[in-house]
Amino acid sequence: LARIALDAMGGDHAPTATIAGALLALQELAPEHVIQLVGRAEIVRAELDAQLAASPADVRAQAHRLSLVDAAEVIEMTDKPSVAIRGKPHSSMAVGLRLQVAGESEAFVSAGNTGAQMAASTFILRLHDGLTRPAIGTLIPSARIPVVMLDAGANVDCSAAELVQFARLGAVYAEDVLGRPNPSIALLSVGEEPEKGNAAVKDAHKELAASAGLNFIGNVEGRDVPMGACDRGPVDVVVCDGFVGNVLLKFYESVPKLIFGLLAKSGVSREQLAGALQGLDYAAHGGAPLLGVKGVSIICHGKSSPEAIKNGILVGLRASQSRMSDHIGQRLASTVEGTPA
């Protein structure tokens, strides 16, 4: 049994999209799992009632697996991260995350303010020993299968030691949530050779090459990311700092728009295109776990559709059931013990 807390107030289209996403998720989740809708009770109740009234009987029959958790405050998309910790202690984020600390929930999913969710998750769930920062692990579509890229925006200035931490976090994520045993880990750089890269990347390469317990395959270049592979084989995890990760991810976001514009002139139908480009929508792949916190905190895109919210809930369940957070803690502990300082 897993109890997944959903930030009903989070995201550009909340609470409509969040509650619709919860209803979609109930249809896919095994019957023992439940969803906790966290937010202003009167607003959530009204929206839920309206959506249930318009739903078919089989959806209404699942409604008993939803519970409402009242949270008096709402974090706005424009609030500073610190607001999540000090300014609004009764926000849906803070309340939803505290459920895990109290042993009343297994995962938290939000499409709200990302900076606030990171701050609140770090503050409330805390970081595993051996980490200085959490990282956002995002799945990006590739010509092969989706690739885990991290950090996708949490940390804009990273040290070599932090890049190495990201590699360890990404390895556990790929193994536990994506079910890829012994995932291949690559470092994003400007050339394949170990001596290529900026200062942090060059040092991180040395550390990764020397560290045990990681299937480190060396540097990859920007061109390898959308292929999901380099000439040494498939790539499961791409490690980079949050500045590069954020730029690349947002660049990727607008590629379908660019292609649409280009192909529209060539007589390709919009329908053919839309179908083909759907696979490029990384937001649809579900939420991105905030890696490194002691617990499960899933970050969804602010523009998440009900389908994307549902996928975020499924990611939260997989993270919880695979005990990803525990595994991260164990791996980090064994690294600290096993490595001669």
Place this chain on the structure above:
Amino acid sequence: LARIALDAMGGDHAPTATIAGALLALQELAPEHVIQLVGRAEIVRAELDAQLAASPADVRAQAHRLSLVDAAEVIEMTDKPSVAIRGKPHSSMAVGLRLQVAGESEAFVSAGNTGAQMAASTFILRLHDGLTRPAIGTLIPSARIPVVMLDAGANVDCSAAELVQFARLGAVYAEDVLGRPNPSIALLSVGEEPEKGNAAVKDAHKELAASAGLNFIGNVEGRDVPMGACDRGPVDVVVCDGFVGNVLLKFYESVPKLIFGLLAKSGVSREQLAGALQGLDYAAHGGAPLLGVKGVSIICHGKSSPEAIKNGILVGLRASQSRMSDHIGQRLASTVEGTPA
């Protein structure tokens, strides 16, 4: 009259592609311009004779506008940059660049070893006062018109002051070579707000916002690059460090491949696709000037086709005729004088 020196030995497909590119360029250049083929005389002569023999009469009639400049050594793609300066003083790169210093040529174009070309250009042509590094300015296709991105790989670790230098270099490039008066300059970051970014980017934003003579429009995000615009209007120049620039550019390179794979399944014909995606091939847009050196040094992609080499030669001509290098020197001098230190 402009004399454009072409590194006949440079590039993966040299000298076949370089000489074919020179012949193509002659057809497009006004009749007063000439091309200097720099390389091992016997090899260049043999290849040129073979290509001329197979060419129609109107191409052969232009052959008098080609001159051969002998250079005994060749820089390999795997040579270290220092080889270009000390190891092979008689390379086609060194010889071709020295023609400018001697007043015998107006521009140098190469598809050879980029690191070597940067080192040789900096060493032989020297940098304008006020600069600590040169930058590669690459044109990348967008949904609007091509955008200048710099640095595209010359400098992996950049200070804020260097990012500001890149902004000035890019402004002159866009104005002189692309003919865009008062080009808009944007700084690539992880958010539009001035306080978003890594340490160097945040400091560069402050300096750019305070500096006169630049049409600085603030930060743009990764998604704005392929659009060639942000919500504040069109973007002509995108400033970033060479690590980010290189990753983004190589990522862009493999997007057509990704799209091809996705769309192939959707029943779109390869012909329709190929035509539409041709516009995404930034290598075809011609060479990228190495900005900041006192002279003209055009860097072409190692995989350049004859068409791309021809475009590189045309970029070299425009850079020479617009007196881009002089303008860069003047702008930098006025900045140094005009700014209270």
